[in-house]
Amino acid sequence: MSKPKVLISDKMDPNAAKIFEERGCDVDVITGETPEELKARIADYDGLAIRSSTKVTAEIIDAATNLKVIGRAGIGVDNVDIPYASSKGVVVMNTPFGNSITTAEHAIALMMALARQIPEANDQTQAGKWPKSAFMGVEVTGKTLGLIGAGNIGSIVASRALGLRMKVVAYDPFLTEDRAIELGVEKADLDTLLSKADFISLHTPLTDQTRNILSRERMEAAKPGVRIVNCARGGLVDEAALKDLLESGQVAGAALDVFETEPPAPDHPLFGTKNFICTPHLGASTTEAQVNVALQVAEQMADYLVNGGVTNALNMPSLSAEEAPKLRPYMALAENLGSLVSQLAHGNLTQISIEREGAAADLQGKPITAAVLAGFMRRYSDSVNMVNAPYMAKDRGLDVREVRHDREGVYHTLLRVTVATSQGDRSVAGTLFGNEAPRLVEIFGVGIEAELAGHMLYIVNEDAPGFIGRIGTLLGENGINIGTFHLGRREAGGEAVLLLSVDQPIPPEVERKACELEGVKVVKALSF
């Protein structure tokens, strides 16, 4: 098997390339390309490692015909079209913690720089002036810091600010009272935060809800003389309003590490505004953070490309390298059961339920569900995989249910997939022999033991002597070699199920002739 190929398209610590090579990937580092250049190149690669400069648009993804994973060495993934990547079955991963301390420290650094006007004082001093009386700062001790967003970075900022003896008020709809107490912050709504904060620091992603969260109206409603720091994303603060409010003094200072458009135009209105300072998206730029995120992204991507382990994916459940081998036979079983039920059940299938019983109940349900759905959706799309199957299922309005039963039944571990059809529920079930070999053990209520692989023929017939000979003769006359033969029946003389594996696809005319055999009720050629 050839090695997976990875492209690093943004400036990244050299440890990333080293790790990719050590973990069995070929890697190219080509940074600073235009979108057209990237588009022309990307089809060669299985993995794309980026920071914030590469914009991974739908157009790039369409050109990336071999791409399996996009890895963001950092946190924000607003430069990746995740829904489109998901629809194409491409995993998107980030490194959610590697640069959070560094970014929190940058927010604190900017807050201190604002409080003491350090950049301006530095400029003037080095220009040969000695402007001692021109600069009068403010202490942060005893002041209130308002955090908009108290996730990973916001929480670290809170701990540092508390160390500086500030009071911290946080607005975050997902912050619980318990977590607020644990962090030592006061949970507040946005209006309260605005009325109390001497400094405001933003730490949310840019979403429809957070866009313009510091709007003109909100900044006008804030405490007069407030100082604002944004180390999260451009677009959270209304830049035009910020300029006006800095000029009026309502906002006493503002520090932006991020801009609505990056890089901002050289004549950006905020440039040169009094009490405005900025840095060029340096939040994550420390040696420590860059080594962290480079190592982590390379490890995660290589793990996925080489072993199938999934960590920190934004569009797929995680699967550790330890869990991956344990789950792998279950996923194979799950995918085959999903495929079997979708090949056999007819009509408008709108509900699917996935039950895990015995040992399977202790496993992570999401990857198993994703595998069932991938098998189930395969007949609707060639490009379906575990990443995009749940999205495709949702798009089709499929109601997906997960059920776990701790009790052990006849089998120590069991997966059951049931679809609701117009004739009622139809279910298939399977187990693992020796914890590794997937086996079908039940098909539509009939017990049968079979391996689902390759080309197969499914027949339901009346249980009567002579039938096996007749089907054997038919296949033999048509040059079809039988590999394995599995029988099951509801009761003696009742309905019997025959599942054969054959060495080549069953031609439609043989399927039709089998249908005409005496006592046959259903014939269906299957493939796995």
Ligand SMILES: NC(=O)C1=CN([C@@H]2O[C@H](COP(=O)(O)OP(=O)(O)OC[C@H]3O[C@@H](n4cnc5c(N)ncnc54)[C@H](O)[C@@H]3O)[C@@H](O)[C@H]2O)C=CC1
């Ligand atoms: N300047 C830079 O170089 C860097 C910027 N960042 C950015 O910092 C931001 C925060 O990162 P993390 O703390 O790691 O993310 P996180 O996901 O841990 O925390 C984000 C928090 O925002 C909260 N939130 C979401 N919607 C909200 C709303 N409408 N109002 C208030 N709070 C809301 C969430 O509940 C969550 O707690 C991200 O946008 C990330 O891209 C991250 C690293 C470096």
Ligand SMILES: O=C(O)C(=O)COP(=O)(O)O
């Ligand atoms: O991790 C993030 O979200 C960042 O914004 C850091 O961006 P960068 O990797 O420095 O381009």
